[in-house]
Amino acid sequence: xxxxxxxxxxxxxxxxxxxxxxxxxxxxxxxxxxxxxxxxxxxxxxxxxxxxxxxxxxxxxxxxxxxxxxxxxxxxxxxxxxxxxxxxxxxxxxxxxxxxxxxxxxxxxxxxxxxxxxxxxxxxxxxxxxxxxxxxxxxxxxxxxxxxxxxxxxxxxxxxxxxxxxxxxxxxxxxxxxxxxxxxxxxxxxxxxxxxxxxxxxxxxxxxxxxxxxxxxxxxxxxxxxxxxxxxxxxxxxxxxxxxxxxxxxxxxxxx
Amino acid sequence: xxxxxxxxxxxxxxxxxxxxxxxxxxxxxxxxxxxxxxxxxxxxxxxxxxxxxxxxxxxxxxxxxxxxxxxxxxxxxxxxxxxxxxxxxxxxxxxxxxxxxxxxxxxxxxxxxxxxxxxxxxxxxxxxxxxxxxxxxxxxxxxxxxxxxxxxxxxxxxxxxxxxxxxxxxxxxxxxxxxxxxxxxxxxxxxxxxxxxxxxxxxxxxxxxxxxxxxxxxxxxxxxxxxxxxxxxxxxxxxxxxxxxxxxxxxxxxxxxxxxxxxxxxxxxxxxxxxxxxxxxxxxxxxxxxxxxxxxxxxxxxxxxxxxxxxxxxxxxxxxxxxxxxxxxxxxxxxxxxxxxxxxxxxxxxxxxxxxxxxxxxxxxxxxxxxxxxxxxxxxxxxxxxxxxxxxxx
Numbered sequence: 296x297x298x299x300x301x302x303x304x305x306x307x308x309x310x311x312x313x314x315x316x317x318x319x320x321x322x323x324x325x326x327x328x329x330x331x332x333x334x335x336x337x338x339x340x341x342x343x344x345x346x347x348x349x350x351x352x353x354x355x356x357x358x359x360x361x362x363x364x365x366x367x368x369x370x371x372x373x374x375x376x377x378x379x380x381x382x383x384x385x386x387x388x389x390x391x392x393x394x395x396x397x398x399x400x401x402x403x404x405x406x407x408x409x410x411x412x413x414x415x416x417x418x419x420x421x422x423x424x425x426x427x428x429x430x431x432x433x434x435x436x437x438x439x440x441x442x443x444x445x446x447x448x449x450x451x452x453x454x455x456x457x458x459x460x461x462x463x464x465x466x467x468x469x470x471x472x473x474x475x476x477x478x479x480x481x482x483x484x485x486x487x488x489x490x491x492x493x494x495x496x497x498x499x500x501x502x503x504x505x506x507x508x509x510x511x512x513x514x515x516x517x518x519x520x521x522x523x524x525x526x527x528x529x530x531x532x533x534x535x536x537x538x539x540x541x542x543x544x545x546x547x548x549x550x551x
Numbered sequence: 552x553x554x555x556x557x558x559x560x561x562x563x564x565x566x567x568x569x570x571x572x573x574x575x576x577x578x579x580x581x582x583x584x585x586x587x588x589x590x591x592x593x594x595x596x597x598x599x600x601x602x603x604x605x606x607x608x609x610x611x612x613x614x615x616x617x618x619x620x621x622x623x624x625x626x627x628x629x630x631x632x633x634x635x636x637x638x639x640x641x642x643x644x645x646x647x648x649x650x651x652x653x654x655x656x657x658x659x660x661x662x663x664x665x666x667x668x669x670x671x672x673x674x675x676x677x678x679x680x681x682x683x684x685x686x687x688x689x690x691x692x693x694x695x696x697x698x699x700x701x702x703x704x705x706x707x708x709x710x711x712x713x714x715x716x717x718x719x720x721x722x723x724x725x726x727x728x729x730x731x732x733x734x735x736x737x738x739x740x741x742x743x744x745x746x747x748x749x750x751x752x753x754x755x756x757x758x759x760x761x762x763x764x765x766x767x768x769x770x771x772x773x774x775x776x777x778x779x780x781x782x783x784x785x786x787x788x789x790x791x792x793x794x795x796x797x798x799x800x801x802x803x804x805x806x807x808x809x810x811x812x813x814x815x816x817x818x819x820x821x822x823x824x825x826x827x828x829x830x831x832x833x834x835x836x837x838x839x840x841x842x843x844x845x846x847x848x849x850x851x852x853x854x855x856x857x858x859x860x861x862x863x864x865x866x867x868x869x870x871x872x873x874x875x876x877x878x879x880x881x882x883x884x885x886x887x888x889x890x891x892x893x894x895x896x897x898x899x900x901x902x903x904x905x906x907x908x909x910x911x912x913x914x915x916x917x918x919x920x921x922x923x924x925x926x927x928x929x930x931x932x933x934x935x936x937x938x939x940x941x942x943x944x945x
Contacts, residue, residue: 296730374689376711381662384747385669393598393750400751401807401932404658405690405711410933413801419815422801422935423719427708428691434708441726459684462672466684492649 296444296490298543300483301520302362305355305453305475307348308505313355318521329473333364334415341398342411343379344471345457349408350415352475353453360477362449367477368421368442369409372435372454374428374509375467376405382460408453421446431456432512433530433538436476440490443480452476454510470504474513476520485520489527489541496531496539506533516542557828560944561728562790563782565638567631568885570778570872571604576634580889586898586917588871590762590774597749600760604776604873605744613696619686620696622661623743623777628693631739631779632701638783639701639737646734646785648704653694654723655709656716656740658877661687663745693741705733711877714840715799716740717780718880718929718937722797724784739781740881748775748876755807757844763874764901765841765867766848766913773842776873780881782888792888795829795924795940798822802934808846809930813854816840816930819938820858823926827940831859834940835922836896836914838883840930841867842874843901851928852909859911866914870900880929880937887925887941894921 306314307329310322328344329351339347349371357364380403387395404410406424413422421442427434432454439452455473458464478487500518505511512532519528525544531537569575571589572582582589593603610626612618617625632639643651668682686692694707706727710719717740724736752758752773759772784794800822802815809816824830837859840851855865868886875882890896898917905913924942 296732374691376690381665381747382669384751385666388666388747388750389670389673393746393753395747395750395754397751397754397756397807400747400754403747403751404713404932406713406931406933406935407806409712409801409935410806413803413934414805417803419801419803419818421799423710423723423799424712425708426690426711428685428689428695430691430708434706437706437727437732438708438723441723441730441732444730445726462669462678463684465678466682 296440298486298488299440299443300479300481301476301485301487302479302483303356303360303477304517304520305352306517307351308472314517314521334411338411338415341396342402342407343377345377345379345455346408346411348455348473349453350412352473353412353451356451356475356477362477364416365418366420368450370423370425370435370439370450370452371409372425372431373456374426374431375456375459376426377403377407379457379460429509429532429535430537431509436530439478443478447480449477449479452478454513456508456510467507469507472505472508472510474510474517484545486543487540491539493529493539494536496529496533496535496537499533501533558725558729558826560793560795561725561784562788563792563794563888563941564785564788564790565635565783566781566885566888567634568778568780568882569606569627569631570875570882571606571776572871574608583871583897584895588762588900590873595744595746597746599753601749601758602762602774603744604774606777617696619683620692622664622687624661624741625693625696627743627777627779628741631781632697635781635783642735642783642785643702648702650705650734651703652705652727652733652736653697653703653707654720654736654738655694656720656877656881657690657709657711657742658713658716659742659745659748660690661692662747663743664688666746712935713931713933714876714879715929715931715935715937716877718939719799721794721939722799725794725797728786735785737781737783740878741779742777742875742877744775744777762901763843763869765843765869765899766902766905766909768904768906770843770845770848772844774873776875778872778875778878778882780878780885782884791943792891792941793944795942796823796827798938800936804934807932809850811850813850815934815936816851816854817858819936820926823938823940829945833945834863834924834926836890836925837863837865838887838925838927839865839867840928841869843869852911856910861910861912863912864896864914865911866897866899868897883927884939884941887927890922890925891942894919896920
């Protein structure tokens with residue numbers, strides 16, 4: 296595939312409202328729910344924090360890139376998807392004699408964020424929702440990259456998992472994280488190339504509570520982009536087999 | 552921007568499906584040709600009257616080494632996969648293990664097992680020991696297992712866009728092949744019946760208590776089905792039927808109802824044709840999404856009529872299998888291939904009396920017309936649309 300270019304990033308995690316706050320490493324306890332202005336309250340009725348996390352980082356990445364959220368194609372990725380909504384519906388199924396909330400039910404699909412953002416922004420462009428387990432970040436990046444390779448233009452890739460709710464937290468425990476990259480087939484100073492396999496992803500600075508969150512596989516790339524640090528970057532969870540890419544950073548011309 | 556320039560036809564070299572019509576592909580296609588519905592009473596305990604498309608009989612358990620992955624969904628998937636395993640093995644031998652992808656659609660994953668585990672947790676405050684979220688419920692679990700069984704090491708992932716899922720994987724395969732990432736892909740979809748799905752569609756007021764009646768003036772809603780379907784798509788190979796084009800679009804209208812003029816549906820069909828370098832006149836048959844809800848059938852009929860007029864025969868096969876949600880698109884690609892190879896168009900079960908407001912040519916009876924190219928539509932919650940064009944290259 297042809298190299299692609301990073302034009303913008305987005306990040307949201309409890310305590311961190313955006314990528315700048317994350318980079319500064321100063322959590323704000325007030326940050327517990329993303330603003331997600333792309334989806335208004337009426338449209339978002341019955342939707343989850345997970346969907347808001349994805350909407351929020353799409354907006355951040357598109358804004359940083361100067362890309363129009365009303366027209367840009369989108370690729371969403373997640374391992375657990377709408378797990379909070381599912382557990383809410385399971386409670387209704389067994390505790391309310393099967394009477395499910397229609398708003399919750401229609402927002403229980405893996406592509407709920409894709410639908411909500413497209414409706415909220417009147418965006419009729421290509422959109423998809425990917426699930427790849429622990430490898431959700433790398434396969435979602437692959438889907439976005441292949442789209443750019445064939446269609447050109449820009450695409451926003453957003454990957455997230457919320458924390459598993461009770462009782463599934465007995466089986467899998469981690470914190471919430473959403474990241475996004477606005478990627479482009481066009482020229483740019485931050486180039487991703489060389490998608491390749493790696494037998495074991497190196498250790499990284501991923502916080503302990505996010506080590507099992509599929510989105511944290513993209514943190515090294517987000518941090519390298521923010522720091523404008525060239526080099527090989529793992530796009531897999533630490534210690535797992537997966538993929539790596541190379542980030543090249545063009546230096547501004549002398550005198551600029 | 553959609554891909555609008557014509558793409559190279561990709562041979563479809565093997566396919567299989569299991570669903571309410573039968574426990575193997577031959578049984579399914581024989582029932583389709585015979586006009587026999589697979590709909591019947593729900594095996595799951597639900598609070599309303601409905602009929603469903605349940606797999607007939609018992610599904611064999613997974614091999615012992617894959618027991619942690621054992622779910623109804625995995626059993627359905629493996630039953631369909633076993634039929635084409637020799638062709639998949641040959642593709643892996645031909646292209647290399649890391650040059651073959653597994654791209655699947657599902658909307659339920661292993662939800663049925665999670666329902667049981669959740670119920671047990673409510674009753675006993677403990678999750679059953681044998682339940683594993685990651686290897687049973689997680690959407691990626693079946694692909695992970697199938698990769699081990701099939702010796703496939705290429706990209707393995709799920710597209711989960713509700714009812715368009717297993718149509719959209721055809722587009723993913725097409726892009727990955729065109730980009731040189733892979734040479735072949737096993738594409739398809741799997742969904743199993745769950746209580747939540749049935750109760751959920753009931754909560755929306757669109758679940759029919761009787762066998763569904765697509766495009767009928769008396770249609771009352773959908774029936775849910777289950778099943779699995781696979782198609783092997785390759786860069787090169789001997790096949791009469793090819794993947795010619797795939798169109799994807801977003802309605803950007805409502806989460807659970809279509810844009811009323813069928814704009815998104817029409818765009819998906821137009822993009823499939825543009826990719827194939829074909830015109831509406833080149834299409835001989837449409838396997839419609841045709842779920843039998845008032846709004847879905849209306850919007851789809853408007854979209855078809857605007858693009859094709861009333862020239863092209865339109866069938867819905869939901870009256871045979873029920874709506875298999877994430878597996879519907881994959882199954883209907885197999886039905887489209889079968890229409891081309893057998894020359895037969897399926898009747899639209901339950902369509903009479905046809906809604907006179909729909910300006911399309913609904914295929915009432917089975918007919919032998921020898922279609923060369925068939926378009927298969929799948930539209931989903933979130934306004935996700937896909938149209939897949941298969942057939943003989945022009």
